[in-house]
Amino acid sequence: MIVVTGASGQLGRLVIEALLQKAPTEEIVAAVRNPRRVDEFLARGVQVRQADYDQPESLAAAFKGADKLLLISSSEVGRRTPQHRAVITAAKAAGVGLLAYTSILHADTSPLPLAAEHKETESLIRASGLPAVILRNSWYTENYLAGIPAALQYGVLLGSAGEGRIASAARADYAEAAAVALTRDNQVGRIYELAGDESYSLDELAQAIARQSGKAVVYRNLPGGEFRGALIDAGLPEGLATLLAESDVGASKGGLFDDSRQLSRLIGRPTTKLAAMISQKLASAA
Missing domain, CATH: 3.40.50.720 (NAD(P)-binding Rossmann-like Domain)
Structure with a gap:
């Protein structure tokens, strides 16, 4: 069971x-x-x-x-x-x-x-x-794609990740990894560092959103405190705003990057492409 x-x-x-x-x-x-x-x-x-x-x-x-x-x-x-x-x-x-x-x-x-x-x-x-x-x-790609509607509205993607690379993956990829670990033999004692096959900076994410949407979107890097304030002003609860801002600052220090591809090996397929997830988000927001 x-x-x-x-x-x-x-x-x-x-x-x-x-x-x-x-x-x-x-x-x-x-x-x-x-x-x-x-x-x-x-x-x-x-x-x-x-x-x-x-x-x-x-x-x-x-x-x-x-x-x-x-x-x-x-x-x-x-x-x-x-x-x-x-x-x-x-x-x-x-x-x-x-x-x-x-x-x-x-x-x-x-x-x-x-x-x-x-x-x-x-x-x-x-x-x-x-x-x-x-x-x-690692991070769910959905965490960043949630900001697409605001980025399209204002032409700016805000964050505090600097040039830090983010190896996120789809929530479904992590769910499949959990299911595999729960149904495969010889898992005791294993520690998996799970991250997406691709990595990107938030500047590259803004460029990808602009490319697929056909609208001008640029990345604006803010100090962590300012980004937290902007999230609160946008209506996010203070606790969530703090979590997201602190995580972005952590990403600037390499906290959301890993290139070992343990996730794709565990699930037996490449992780979900960022471009495909952006396309899906844009279609749902249309």
């Missing part, structure tokens, strides 16, 4: 879809805070169990009988470590045979402040003695 936590989230849903191509439906469990959010999985034969990172008693029931468990990192930055500790403790008590965790690229050396809780979680996993595989994901 394979249990996926956070299965109602954007990544979790894609992991379930990928698992449905690789494992018997009756062996897949979607563990979610609100089961009503994944009625479509229940209708397709996937088991659905209530699981809340803040309610340890729910985790014990959700993980019962689990052979493998995917811990998708919590979206609550600043609360991740205690929440992940609860999941790890429950997984240990349930006798889970393999714990997979979605960490961040080069968590042990990353300049991104976001990496701190991932590093702490990896330490908790090691201390637990649970057999584990660590999936260190």
Whole structure:
């Protein structure tokens, strides 16, 4: 039995879809805070169990009988470590045979402040003695493409990444990697540095958007504080604005770059092309 936590989230849903191509439906469990959010999985034969990172008693029931468990990192930055500790403790008590965790690229050396809780979680996993595989994901390409409508409206793509190269990949690529790690033998002890086959600077991203849209778009690099302020002015919550600005600054220091191509090797195909994702985004925004 394979249990996926956070299965109602954007990544979790894609992991379930990928698992449905690789494992018997009756062996897949979607563990979610609100089961009503994944009625479509229940209708397709996937088991659905209530699981809340803040309610340890729910985790014990959700993980019962689990052979493998995917811990998708919590979206609550600043609360991740205690929440992940609860999941790890429950997984240990349930006798889970393999714990997979979605960490961040080069968590042990990353300049991104976001990496701190991932590093702490990896330490908790090691201390637990649970057999584990660590999936260190780089950035989702979708994170940057979300800014395309504003870039087209104002002719400017804002950021704080400088000339740092970003080896992002599609969310679906990372989901497929998780599904492979959960269904392939000999994964215990592996640490994957997962990133896209391509890399780009934000200036190159702006050029690609301009090229495909036929509209003038240039990249404007801002100090981290100014970029954070611009995001807040655009309506983003302060916490998210801080996360994005700090991550961009980390990218300027190489924090989102890796050229080992471990992701494409794991999933057995090239990662999704940036140009194709831009085209899809432009079509959906039209």
